[in-house]
Amino acid sequence: MSTKDWIEKDFYKVLGVSTSASPDEIKKSYRKLAKQFHPDANVGDAKAEERFKEVSEAYEVLSNDGKRRDYDEARRLFASGARPGGFPGAGAGSGPGMGDLFGDGGFGDLLGGLFGGGGGRRRSGPVRGNDLETQTTIGFHDSLRGVTVSLRLIGDTTCGTCAGSGAKPGSSPRVCGACNGTGSATRNAGGFGFSEPCRECRGQGSTIDSPCPGCHGSGRVQQARTVQAKIPSGVRDGSRIRLPGKGAAGERGGSPGDLYVSVQVAPHPMFGRSGDNVTLIVPVTFPEAVLGARIEVPTPLDGDVTIALAAGTTTGRVLRVKGKGATKRDGSRGDLLVTIEVAVPQNLSTKARKALQSYAEATADHDPREQLAAFRGP
Numbered sequence: 001m002s003t004k005d006w007i008e009k010d011f012y013k014v015l016g017v018s019t020s021a022s023p024d025e026i027k028k029s030y031r032k033l034a035k036q037f038h039p040d041a042n043v044g045d046a047k048a049e050e051r052f053k054e055v056s057e058a059y060e061v062l063s064n065d066g067k068r069r070d071y072d073e074a075r076r077l078f079a080s081g082a083r084p085g086g087f088p089g090a091g092a093g094s095g096p097g098m099g100d101l102f103g104d105g106g107f108g109d110l111l112g113g114l115f116g117g118g119g120g121r122r123r124s125g126p127v128r129g130n131d132l133e134t135q136t137t138i139g140f141h142d143s144l145r146g147v148t149v150s151l152r153l154i155g156d157t158t159c160g161t162c163a164g165s166g167a168k169p170g171s172s173p174r175v176c177g178a179c180n181g182t183g184s185a186t187r188n189a190g191g192f193g194f195s196e197p198c199r200e201c202r203g204q205g206s207t208i209d210s211p212c213p214g215c216h217g218s219g220r221v222q223q224a225r226t227v228q229a230k231i232p233s234g235v236r237d238g239s240r241i242r243l244p245g246k247g248a249a250g251e252r253g254g255s256p257g258d259l260y261v262s263v264q265v266a267p268h269p270m271f272g273r274s275g276d277n278v279t280l281i282v283p284v285t286f287p288e289a290v291l292g293a294r295i296e297v298p299t300p301l302d303g304d305v306t307i308a309l310a311a312g313t314t315t316g317r318v319l320r321v322k323g324k325g326a327t328k329r330d331g332s333r334g335d336l337l338v339t340i341e342v343a344v345p346q347n348l349s350t351k352a353r354k355a356l357q358s359y360a361e362a363t364a365d366h367d368p369r370e371q372l373a374a375f376r377g378p
């Protein structure tokens, strides 16, 4: 895809959303279109395949905050009449060049940010920091209540000694004389000019005479830092949470990346989780199950509640306590699902044994396995 190509592509139009669409709207529309044009659903349909590619490409850019910002910015500039001058193969010299508009930075950085960059792009402008991944384990109750955890991260961060410039304090990077700060040089071959990264500054557009002792001129240092991550209430085991701007520092004033935190929830000895519901097994006695009872059960966040056990409740029956589960995305609560389990005593007193024996005599005409007889073999 050429520079001109993508700048003329309207990713918003491709996804059928407005330029002010929320990330949710974009995702929803993408899912719908991706499903509609998926190659599996349109075998041999080249048009659908093309649409599928377009939709994926548009989503790739619009689903990423940083890329979307760059894209919007680029389109805004193009709408105002700018053209990507000074690029290999682009019509340099026609209209205002991008260099005039961007100064030392360049359109190449916008493109690079979007598409991973090419060999000839200028590297002297701001570069967004990398996204980082980490993981944390939280307790069951914290997962329900929400919790702020301190995450220790080791990674690239802006050098404090030189504030990221790479130059020794008191000095500053010098515009590269070989390329006049453009970062690219033109090589002539057979009457044609080829653009390639400047060898003097390795495409940076600037050179550092006295490198910063803290970072040896890179402007970045490996450093441990602590990030406070707010884990929302109701988080599920295995969730991945995005913390915007908490990733690696950007280069040369670029915005920081995002931090993704995978959350593991430690199991609880009593409570379990099923989607937004919390599960609990509650043992009851045989008389309670047969005669019915009001029993107290604990909830994870709201103290004890009393539930009514109907007469004749069978073991394995699930009772629902509304609104005592985990917090859902919309802020409402899931339920507490109580599974009734009839407890069988392992030791009986003489009195209890006698009572049970007389109960057995009193119910001798009841055969709970009557139904099975019909299915017995010869």
Ligand SMILES: [Zn+2]
Residues within 6 Å of the ligand: 159, 160, 161, 162, 163, 164, 165, 166, 167, 212, 213, 214, 215, 216, 217, 218, 219, 220
């Ligand atoms: Zn430094």
Ligand SMILES: [Zn+2]
Residues within 6 Å of the ligand: 176, 177, 178, 179, 180, 181, 182, 183, 184, 198, 199, 200, 201, 202, 203, 204, 205, 206
């Ligand atoms: Zn240079």
